Amino acid sequence: MLSIDKSPDGTVVISGRLDAAQAGAAQAFLDKVEGTVTLDCRALEYISSAGLGVLLKTQKRLLAAGGKLRLSGVSRHLQDIFGYSGFDQLFEIEPLR
Amino acid sequence: MKDAVADAKFARSFDSLPAIFGFTAQAFARAGVDPAIRQDVDFALEELFTNMVKYSTGSKADVRIELMPIEGGVEVTMTDYDVEPFDVTKAPDADVKLPIEERRPGGLGLHLIRRLLDSIEYEYSKERRQSRITFRKTNAAPPGLARA
Numbered sequence: 001m002l003s004i005d006k007s008p009d010g011t012v013v014i015s016g017r018l019d020a021a022q023a024g025a026a027q028a029f030l031d032k033v034e035g036t037v038t039l040d041c042r043a044l045e046y047i048s049s050a051g052l053g054v055l056l057k058t059q060k061r062l063l064a065a066g067g068k069l070r071l072s073g074v075s076r077h078l079q080d081i082f083g084y085s086g087f088d089q090l091f092e093i094e095p096l097r
Numbered sequence: 098m099k100d101a102v103a104d105a106k107f108a109r110s111f112d113s114l115p116a117i118f119g120f121t122a123q124a125f126a127r128a129g130v131d132p133a134i135r136q137d138v139d140f141a142l143e144e145l146f147t148n149m150v151k152y153s154t155g156s157k158a159d160v161r162i163e164l165m166p167i168e169g170g171v172e173v174t175m176t177d178y179d180v181e182p183f184d185v186t187k188a189p190d191a192d193v194k195l196p197i198e199e200r201r202p203g204g205l206g207l208h209l210i211r212r213l214l215d216s217i218e219y220e221y222s223k224e225r226r227q228s229r230i231t232f233r234k235t236n237a238a239p240p241g242l243a244r245a
Contacts, residue, residue, distance in 0.1 A: 019143055020114060020143060050143075084209050086193025
């Protein structure tokens with residue numbers, strides 16, 4: 001399952017599995033965010049290429065409007081996925097500490 | 098495949114993904130496979146399965162998935178019935194160095210699989226109109242698939 005919600009400080013917190021079956025729900029949520037947004041990925045267990053597409057589409061939209069999507073709390077596994085995808089060049093990524 | 102620890106068929110729908118992930122979780126637990134490699138196995142299964150659903154729309158047959166433990170990991174075989182051939186090992190890599198203005202969602206699945214798995218093989222039987230993909234993932238050092 002996937003959960004995505006905005007915390008009181010404005011950070012968007014995503015948890016669970018961002019797969020092809022959940023990508024539509026994640027996209028619908030992220031289509032509503034504006035400005036510079038931090039996506040807290042500490043509890044994101046899994047992402048597939050469908051999920052990567054959601055992040056890319058959101059980043060393109062926000063950058064075009066002068067904002068951006070930052071990714072924080074990124075696990076080693078997700079860092080590998082982002083690196084192989086070239087997303088480390090497209091997003092500001094803060095590794096999980 | 099001999100001695101598969103798990104063997105199941107899944108309806109060709111994105112809605113099958115939770116059942117597929119449940120299948121791998123149970124098989125890993127039952128066979129004592131290192132859970133650290135399950136994300137990569139699930140990733141490969143999802144990308145390959147969703148490709149079958151999206152591109153082999155003429156088939157109504159379920160997709161069979163077999164999982165067998167090997168030294169340090171698993172071997173997984175996916176069989177797709179009543180389909181045209183599509184050799185997933187020959188698909189071109191995505192250009193991940195493009196600037197964001199030129200990047201488009203999609204096209205990363207097979208590119209990433211080649212970097213996450215130890216090996217992947219494709220066979221097609223013209224007589225049976227059957228595609229068979231076998232991949233292996235272990236917790237050993239990367240064996241030489243494309244990593245860049």
